[in-house]
Amino acid sequence: MLKTQRRSVLGGLAIAALGGVTPLWAQTAKSVASAAPNANALKLAPRLRIVIPANAGGGWDQTGRALGTALLGSGAADEIEYENKGGKGGTVGLAYYADKYSNDPNTLLMGGMVMVGAVALQKPAVDMSRIQPIARLTSDYLVMVVAASSPIRNVGDLAGRMRANPKEVPIAGGSAGGVDHVFAGVFTRGSRTSPEELVYLPFAGGAEVVQAVLGGKAVAGISGYSEFSEQLASGKLRAIGVSSKRSMFGIPAIREQGIDADMANWRGVFTGQGVSAARQAGMVEAMKLAITHESWQKTLKQNHWESSWLAGPGFTNFIDLDLTTSRVMTYLLKLKA
Structure with missing residues (x-):
């Protein structure tokens, strides 16, 4: 049985469990107060949580932590908690999120093309109809x-x-x-x-x-x-x-x-099925500010990621098209879960 891995960043520095070092299961990312607060900041909550449906170190993990740093820097939150729960192309973390955080307005989920493909291949009981898209961030x-x-x-x-x-x-x-x-x-x-x-x-x-x-x-x-x-x-x-x-x-x-x-191997952010439309709109605006933060722009450059912002009905339609493509290819390639 997979255990949820709770990790975080202190002062913006990642602490990884390597080579026999005991992992730190309960850490929290905290913002550093600046002398000149962001006048355009849109505070979502003092504390936000980001569920990453993958193990530490991969693309989703890098994207989720970079987003968390940018949300702190833009003033959307004072603290960010990260939960890693990997397995089966993100569908393990998807099911975990839908079960535990579906109505939580302060917990986000990372996802992307890999999850879409895994859903098409595995046909899991919990699929992407159980979450709501906020924004596509990178490609x-x-x-x-x-x-x-x-x-x-x-x-x-x-x-x-x-x-x-x-x-x-x-x-x-x-x-x-x-x-x-x-x-x-x-x-x-x-x-x-x-x-x-x-x-x-x-x-x-x-x-x-x-x-x-x-x-x-x-x-x-x-x-x-x-x-x-x-x-x-x-x-x-x-x-x-x-x-x-x-x-x-x-x-x-x-x-x-x-x-x-x-x-495109895109990555984006989602919220729970039970989160209100008004809260989703606030999340979209907070993401718009976060992706302009210098830490986010630096991450894009370092990782050769393209900024590919998409939100609203356009993002929903994009996911539907990707899911259809993945299902067709799964059938034509005769792939089995």
Whole structure:
């Protein structure tokens, strides 16, 4: 049985449990009073809680803690408590949040594309209809790479090889059913090849994807830019496309190269099903202020995240479209939970 992990930041510094050090289960992030308070501050509550449906250290954890720091800095709260509860692509934390905090106006939940994919794959009893979207915050786009020695120069070359013989074009990426896998399916379909014929090699992390490509086990690899940045800079890997609608990181967008495929590994913040519309509106305004804070802007730059603010009905419709896409790909790729 998974235990809820309560962690926090004191004075803005993360304290991690590493190498036999006893974890600190009950910490609280506190703001440091400034000489000139923010005149535009929108105080949600003296104390807020952020539930992160993942273990410490990953993308959701980084985003949640960066948001907490920005909420403190913008004056939305004086203290932030973090709860990590990982497992099954965020669906364990989702169920926990819906059960415990559905009516709590001072507790937020992090979520994103990975959770959408996990819901489509697992069909859990508690799904995203049990929470209410507040705002999409960031997008982390996927990069397709090949070895520097590969004859593949662009995504058109890769698509052509897949059409000719998809069984001889294995693609490496993250966990089976995850965002990399779903995007590989979208790319395969955009290449006019049946997703059922995709040969996908799942790995636990970006380092293994790199080794699969460099070692010739995979023809191409898919992951976030940061996972490939070192090998791209050294010339060991060559980027052939990025999953955004426009070029990024100096890499041409896959869609701009004629393949109908784009996808963002987005992350956002949610609230409980029982939280009032007025409170949700206040949360949206507080998030708008938080993402202008210098600490948030610094985090975006450091992690190569794109700010992708979206709220209101637009965000709700966006999630519905992502969920539909994930369900279709889960079916076409014949994925099993």
